[in-house]
Every structure is written in structure tokens, then in C-alpha cells.
Amino acid sequence: MNKIFKFNLIFKLLISIVILCFINTSFALVQTNEFTTKSGIQVVLVTDKTTDLISISMAFTGAGSISDPLHKCGLSFTAMEMLYRGKIDGLNRHKRIRKLIKLGVLYGINLNISYDNLYINFKTPKENFTKTLQEVNKILMFRDFDIDDLNNIKTYIPQNTNINMSEETAFANKVLLNKVFPEHPYGNPINGMYDDKQTLTKTDLINYLDNSLAKDNLYISVVGDINQKQLEKVIDTTFSNLPKNTKLAKLPKPKLILNGDITTMYKDSPQSGASFIQDGIQTKHKDYYALVTLLDILSAKPFTSRLWYETREKRGIVYDIGADLQNSLKNKAFIIGRFKCDNDNVQTIIDIIRNEWRKIKEKGVSNQEFEDAKTGLIGSYALNFTTPESICSYLLFLKLQKINVDFIKNRNKKIKSLTLKDVNAATKYLTPEKLTFVIVGKPQLGNKTSINTKKNTNSNTNTNTSANTKIKTDTNFKTNTKTESKTKPKQ
Amino acid sequence: MENKLNINKIFKPYKPCKPYKACKPFILFFSLLLISNFALADNIKIAKTSLPKNIPTIKEKVINNNKSSIQSNNKPIAKKQLSANNKTKKLPITINNFTLKNGLQVIHIPNHRAPVVNHTIWYKAGSADSPYNKSGLAHFVEHLMFKGTTKYPLEEYKKIINKLGAVQNAYTYYDTTMYYVTVAKEYLDNIMELESDRMQNLVFTEKVIEKERSVVLQERRERIESNPIHKIAEAANATFFWLHPYGMPNIGYKHHIESYTLNDAKNFYNTWYCPNNAILVITGDIDLNTVKLLTHKYYEKIPQKILPKRDRPIEPEHHNVKGKLQISDPQINNVFLQRIYDAPNARTTNIKTALSLHVLAHILGDSTSGRLHKSFVEQFGIAHQITASFNGTFRDPYSFTISATPVNQSDLTFLETAIEYEILKLIKNGVTKEELRNSKNEIQYSFRYENDSLTSISEYIGLNLANGISLEDILSWLDIIENITLSDISKVANDYLKIGPRITVYTYPISYN
Secondary structure (H helix, E strand, O other): OHHHHHHHHHHHHHHHHHHHHHHOOOOOOOOEEEEEOOOOOEEEEEEOOOOOEEEEEEEEEOOOHHHOOOOOOOHHHHHHHHHHHOOEOOEOHHHHHHHHHHOOOOOOOEEEEOOOEEEEEEEEEHHHHHHHHHHHHHHHHOOOOOHHHHHHHHHOOOHHHHHOOOOHHHHHHHHHHHHHOOOOHHHOOOOOOHHHHHOOOHHHHHHHHHHHOOOOOEEEEEEEOOOHHHHHHHHHHHOOOOOOOOOOOOOOOOOOOOOOOEEEEEOOOOEEEEEEEEEOOOOOOOOHHHHHHHHHHHHHOOOOOHHHHHHHHOOOOOOOEEEEEEOOOOOOOEEEEEEEEEHHHHHHHHHHHHHHHHHHHHHOOOHHHHHHHHHHHHHHHHHHHOOHHHHHHHHHHHHHOOOOOOHHHHHHHHHHOOOHHHHHHHHHHOOHHHOEEEEEEOOOOOOOOOOOOOOOOOOOOEEEEEOOEEEEOOOOOOOOOOOOOOOOOOO | OOOOOOHHHHOOOOOOOOHHHHHHHHHHHHHHHHHHHHHHHOOOOOOOOOOOOOOOOOOOOOOOOOOOOOOOOOOOOOHHHHOOOOOOOOOOOOOEEEEOOOOOEEEEEEOOOOOEEEEEEEEOOOHHHOOOOOOOHHHHHHHHOOOEEOOOEHHHHHHHHHHHOOEEEEEEOOOOEEEEEEEEHHHHHHHHHHHHHHHHOEOOOHHHHHHHHHHHHHHHHHHHHOOHHHHHHHHHHHHHOOOOHHHOOOOOOHHHHHHOOHHHHHHHHHHHOOHHHEEEEEEEOOOHHHHHHHHHHHOOOOOOOOOOOOOOOOOOOOOOOOEEEEEEEOOOOOOEEEEEEEOOOOOOOOHHHHHHHHHHHHHHHOOOOOHHHHHHHHHOOOEEEEEEEEOOOOOOOOEEEEEEEEOOHHHHHHHHHHHHHHHHHHHHHOOOHHHHHHHHHHHHHHHHHHOOOHHHHHHHHHHHHHOOOOHHHHHHHHHHHHOOOHHHHHHHHHHHOOOOOOEEEEEEEOOOO
């Protein structure tokens, strides 16, 4: 009797385990829950009871700087700045921030514009989540802008940014994108053009907000101690007054124009900052992970990449250098890199970069390099989930890329399934001769290919690099000027 | 009357029951247990774990410094303590603390959000412990710590870190140098092996010294010489501190960096890098038993060293000598003002005094709610920004600083006078109850934010411990802050700000007239 009893127990236990294994739909590093609210807003939720704060990342897709109409470059940025810094419901920015701090929202409600999207991020004590979300809605729905405020915002140049004007690499990045996307808004600075911004009116801002912010382009990711039912109710109630559909114009697909040349912009600085670029492939491409693994070996991974070794370890001529696959833009991916070094060493580093590109194309990677990179990519994946903000940000990124969050449990399998052949085949995407550089500083260059430099100590610098490209820069190099993701998730 | 115990009431006779009914709760329990393991482990079966297979129960007790605040049973903090009540006084955190026989202090802070751990080791030696004619040597040694040991030469070390997918870095502060690694939890064993190895077996070669000297010079050019804000800070510190090594840059002066030798680096490493001069902080998804086993396995065998006296040049009396420093630079586009006051620090003074200064800095100079901001930025519009900061957790006394950017460059003198007036007003009339309450609430909220991240909480605890503040004191901060009174604020303002700044720094663009 006892033997039968024991057998029954073990048998039933095993059966239950087997059954339950197949029932669960999302094994993951974190338990995610994707749903669309009754009003059509897409949400990803991670219920985390270990924290008493709720982190939230929101994105309105298509509402970034690419939506700026012709001759109104900076409209989205200015609108975002008005919502962030301007007076809302009679309260100026400082008073609004103080109100939020009293709710425990210590870092405020952060608004950011990227090329594609408008982002909103904040963290709040869970007991004040509803109130904080209501504040967000108040900001997004506000239209009664003060004209004086608008005029101030249009001419606003943060003083501390001026004092930090030596960010040559960031400037080089801006100029580079302008050069390689001559006919597309990706080539315009996210914070807009000064002259265009002066022509913006209140009506422009209102039209932008009415057309760009709606339920059908709103994506939200949440991490915290809240369940789906509670969250859905709060979101639908709070954003009930958002219009259902956006009215954004469709844009042509961007085309990357790469000449493989070096453009320099003179700046009297002891060091030069550089940015370089070539074409890439998007996340859903079949060779995406093979290329990511290849780039890890070549240039993306600090301390161990070939590029790092050649420039820092072997020669000691650079402190930081890297290039990785930028895939967070909606319709374009590219490999973009940067470095900063003494003016004398710029040509050496450019030569090393091209040489490493060629070498890996010709000879591929070794099995050891491949295995190490693969293991590293697998092991580092968990680091996307160390803080609620990083989880939020990553899940939102997946949503915006139209990748189901179940991908999280399959991602490492994809990497594991790569072969050496796959990674070496991905070298076909590297184009050393098309690598295009922009250098800001006083570089000592060897063979310049297409350079038109102008000595100008004024930080407003105009440089024509081709007949069709006018690079106009502002002194307003704000940290809001960036590519899609705040912290690049480990792919 | 019978007084015998009714044994049948106490012990119910055993009856064999239907297996399914009896075992249903067990089936459910074990199934859920196994499922949760699958759920977490599905994506972390990356490599074989090297953790010991049979983990015995640790019988020794956890040594708790502050039993009222430290959870000794390793359970997550009760929800009621994390409730909406922002008057929570105690630090709502689970901390386990023990010390190995060789003196290594180990702090364990569990966090089971994701299967990740952060391993940070703090050596109680920073750039202020560098020899006087070799400023920045601590930072140079920090660079060399990534260059390999006898067991794991450079390439091998990098490969392992790369393979583990770990994120690592290091920072050199004035009083401490820290090395952190964040990694999937099953690799903690590997990380401890590497870290314990480089605590004792670092290899120094001329080739590496020469190369790394060049890299550090490159870093100095990028971070200091190309960056006006850091250039200003370097000059201001050099003026404020007459003798103390806080007056020298963390990264070192160029001519000192150029003079580093192999023996310099080796001597610094051999002097300060040992278990009895270190604190290990582990946060993340790992239990105390495992932490204890691993630390015993890898760190306990490292012998301790006799540490020299931490003999730094003492800052002399200033005899009320005050100074003004004017800085112009072609990379500077704006006028900037800094008023730097002498101030005590938490380690060498009454902790309440230090925390009162912290609260005062917040009330006076918070970038959005501070008095100075409300007056000069919002009300009068004469400054773009104005802040106050207090560096109270350094090992030795540092400073209290008020910094401002005037709207009009010509308003500089007026702004200075206005700041002075505002401080005297505060000393005379004190702060309001509302200001004090808001400040306390904000400080308490800020702790909740620190506690929400593996690395933030690790740094919060580790940095302060490494700077010589006891764990008991750190854990009692929120309590002490809650009990700070209006008169405490007035007292510290009177004691440290009334005398005026010892150094005032004016920064101008070249074009300033």
C-alpha cells in the first residue's frame, strides 16, 4: 500500500511538472506581460514586488525630429522644450518640478526627442503613480502656451552647455549625420536649426502636438509593484482625452550617402574628436546577430576588440574608441564609431580603422575569437535587467522594433546557434573603402580626399563639404541631441 | 474527576489517506518551485555553474552592527516599512555584514529582481595616499590592475571577462579605489577568483608601465586639459588646499605622471592592496550562505599585511587668510562663480553636524527647491543656476561650496553680495519648518532611489565605509536626519558660513572686460 502510495505521489508530481512546463507562456529573465488596453494603448508590464518605486518609459512613435516639416527644423524639439521647461497651468518649470519632488518623483518627468520618437521617462513611489501619470497627461494635453515663454525657449541656449563646448566628438557626430543623410531629416540636428526655430509659432506647436500624440502611436513599458488590471485602469482613465489616431505624414526611406572621405572642421583644441560611419543591417535581418558578433570582435567591445587593442593597448594613442551597430532608428541601421585623440595621431587611427576593417574582411575571425564573443554576448544579456529603468528601456525598445517580448527567452538561443561560418560570412557587410569620417579639431592629416576647411574660432561654423550639403551648426549642443536609445541595450 | 490528558485529542491517530488528496498541496508547491526555477533559469543556462554542489548550512551567526536596521534573517524588508509613509526613519534595507579572519570586511545586500550580481571591492587607498611627488599614482595603479597577474596574464584576463559577459570598471577617488563587476549570478565564483588573484598577484613589466603611462596622459588630456570645467576644479582645489593632497588632481599632474616608474607602482600596490585594507560589497541575486562560502574559498587564504600609518600632510591653519582666484581660458564662454568655505567631515566630527550641513546645503542650494535658486533664478532672474554642495563624507575635512552662473556677466559682483546677504538672513532668521520638512522628505525619498539599483546601493554603502564611516553610522543617517532641528541648521550655518568663503573663484571668458 505504501509503495503504491509513493508511486502515485511521484507519478502525479512528474505529470504536474510536465503539464505546467508547457502551460507557462513566458519564461524569461523577467516575467513580462504584454497587452493592449481597451482604448488601444500598447503596454508591457513587469510586476516587480521587490521595489516600492514604479519606473515607466513611454514613447510616441513618429513624433521625433523626422516629423519636422520643411523649413521648420526644430519644431518637435521646441514643442518638447515648451512642455519640459515652459509654463503649464500657470506653473513655471521650477514650480512643476517642486510639485513632483513632493510626490517623490525626484528626477522629474523627463522628456526627450530623438530622430524618430518623443520619449517620456520617470520613476515614482508607487503610492503616487496615478498622480504622477496625471501630471504627465496634463503636460501632454497642454496647449495654452505663453508667447513670451515660446520666444525664450526658441532662443534658449543652456549656459553650462556653452561652457562645455569642447565636446568635439559629439559635434563630429552631428556633422557626420548631416553629411551622409543630405536629403533626409536624419541629417538634421535633433535640436533643430536656429533660424528655422525663430519662425515657429504657437499654432505650429499646437498642430504638431495634435497630430503627433495619440493612442495609436503610444507605447508604454512599466516595471513595479502593480498588476495588469490596476495599470490598465490607470492608463485608460488618465489618457482618455488623447486622440485615437495620429496624423503624421509618411516619410521616404532614408538613403545613406557614403563617399569614404574625411571631412574636417577646424577647432582650436588640443585634441580632435572624430565620428565615422558605414552602412548596417536592421534587427530583423537574418544576419543581424552574426554582424553583431563580428563587430564585438572588431570594434564594439571595450578592452578586448581588435580596434581597442591596436590603438590603446598596443600604441597608447587613444583613451576610448569603438564602433557598433546603431539599429534603433526606424528605417535605417548603420555602423557608427567615434574616438578622440591628439591632433597628431588622427591619420594613424584612421589608417588603423580602415586596415582592421580590411583585415577582418579578408581573413575573418578565428574560432577562439568567435567562441569568446558568443559566450560574452550570452553572458552579458542578463545585464539588461539590472535596474527597473534598464528593464523598462529595453522592453520599450523591443516594442518599438515590433519584436515580441517573448524574444527575451529566445535571444540567447539565437546567439548559441550561430556558427563561425555565419560570422565570417557577415564580413560582406563591412565596407572599409566607404567608411566616412568627420574630424573636429586641428588634425594633422595625410592624404585628404574631400576636405574644405575653414579656420573659424567662432563656434557657429559653416562648412560646405559638398555642393548639396550645408552644415549649419548651433551652439546649442544639448544632451537631448542623441540617437534613439538613452542607454544602448545589449543586443 | 479525571485529569488525565486525552491523548487522542493531542495526537490524532494516523490514518492512511488517499494519495492524491493528501499530496495535492505538495504537488502544487513543488511544481511551482520547479517552475519558478525553470522560469529564471531558462535564459541563464549559459555555462556550467562552478558553485559547489553540496552547500552545507552556515552555522556561524551574521555579525550585525545595527540590529535594529539589519535584517538577520535575510528576508526582504517587510512591505509596511516600504510603504507610502515617507517619514520612514530607519534605512529600509537588508544588509549582512561579516569579517574574514584576514580582516576583509564583507557586506552582502540581497536583491532578487534579476539573476545578476554586483561585486565591488573598495581598497582604502586613493589618490590622496599617493606619494607627494607622484600625484595620481593610485589612479595609475588602478589602470595596471587590468594588466594581468601571474596566473591570468593580460590576454587571458580579458578573455575571461569577455566570455562571462561581465561589465566592469574602476574608479579612483581621493580616499579609496574601487573595482566593480556586474555579471550573471552564476559567474560570481569566477569573478571572485579573478579579483582575489589580482589583489595579491599583479604583474608589473616595463613595457606595460610605459604603455599605460601614455594612456593615462591621453586620459588627462581628454578629461582635464580639454575640459574647462575640470580645469577650473583643478585650479580651485590647488588654491583651497595649501598642503593637503586633496589639492592635487585625482589623475595626477602631467609631470608626475611622466615620472612614474615600475617601482613606484609596485610599492603602492604592495603597500595598500591587501584584504585587511579592503571592503567587499556584494549586491544582487545571491544568498548569504553562498557569499560566505565563496569569500571563504577565495579571499580567506590571502594573508594580511601590516599597513603603514595613513600619514597625510595635514592642512595647516589658515589664520583667516582669504583668497580670490581668477581664471580665464579660451574654452570658457561664460562667467562662473564659486564660493568655497571650510567645512568639517562626517568621520572626524560629530555626525549630526555633518548631516546638518548636508541638509543646509539642500535647503540653501538645491537646484530646484533651494532658497538661492528661488531668489536668484526665479524671483530676480540674475542667475541661470545656483547650487550649494557639501562634501562631508571624505576621509578628511573638505568644503562647502556655493556655485553660480550669472545671467549677465556684469552682475557678478552684485550676485556675490546678494548671496552673502541671503546667507546672513538665514543665519539670523533660520530656516522654516516647511523647508526643513521638505528637505528631510526628499532625502528619504532619495534613499529609496539608491536602494533600487544594485550599483547605486553598493556605492552608497561601500564608498562611505571605505572613507572611514562606520556601518552603524551609515545605517543611522536617516534616523539622525529625521531628528535634526531648526536650531541645528542655524548653528551650522553660523559656525561655518558666517565667516565667509576662504576662497572665491571667478571664471571668465577671454573676452570678459
